[in-house]
Amino acid sequence: MSFTNREVWGLIHGMVLGAVFLLGFAGGLADLYGLRTALLTGTGVVERMRRLKVGVTAMAVAAWGTVITGTWVVYPWYREAAPDSAKSKLLANPDTSDWHKFGMEWKEHIAWLSPILATVVAFIVLYYANTLIRHERVRRTTLLLLVLAFAFAAIAGAFGAFITKVAPVQ
């Protein structure tokens, strides 16, 4: 039972960083949603803000890690000119070519929107901190950006999983 170097990087890109991203998103979503005056005590604010800051920062760092390893480490192996590369295999068969022409083409680009939005969310939380409790409008805006960051990552992640199933990078 062992993994090749490429499989290890695929796991780091898709599963390790993906899991941290998901955890950060889930924690950030719950804490940001509950960050309302009526639901908080003074102790609760301190606890929740600490968790929120850690969560959204971890989410942003994981998002950057995912796109950087995906673009600069895994993607070159995927697109090698060799006939046994994942891209070559997908394009060689008309039944699977759309996985590259649509799936990979969209995934490789749209994934980059996620870290940009996640960074903005982290910036807002770190900059405004407790003030977010009073400013309902800013809190809702931050929630929307957090969900958008997740949605773009989910699109990229789903296509990544499907493409890996059809033509894994080996």
Added chain:
Amino acid sequence: MSQHEESAQRADDQQSVPAPAAADGTVDGDRPEGPISAAIIAAGVGAAALGLFTTLAEASKGVADWLQWNDQVGPLSGKTIMTVIVWLVSWVVLHTVFRTKEQETARALTVALVLIGLGVLGTFPTFFQLFAPE
């Protein structure tokens, strides 16, 4: 009351939840909303830039070749690095302009959502492949 409950109660007494905002959404001593608006709009600019670079690279081989900053990664290397540069530069510029202003985030969000929409359109294969040379 246990020792833990007592210390929690003391913390509650010492750190009360901040007072509600005034009708205009501001409270004395709050940090201005301008830097938040700047960050939100800059994210939209970055997204739109990614869509633009993606479509331009598809439409022009010259642009695609120029964006190929790394042979193994291909034009995606230039597209993503240029996007990050445009995003960060626009963030710095907008932050400088808005840093002391009460620029409303609602308006910034509307602008950003339009720009993000354009970015998604520009990176959507069915759209950008329309511009591929015959």
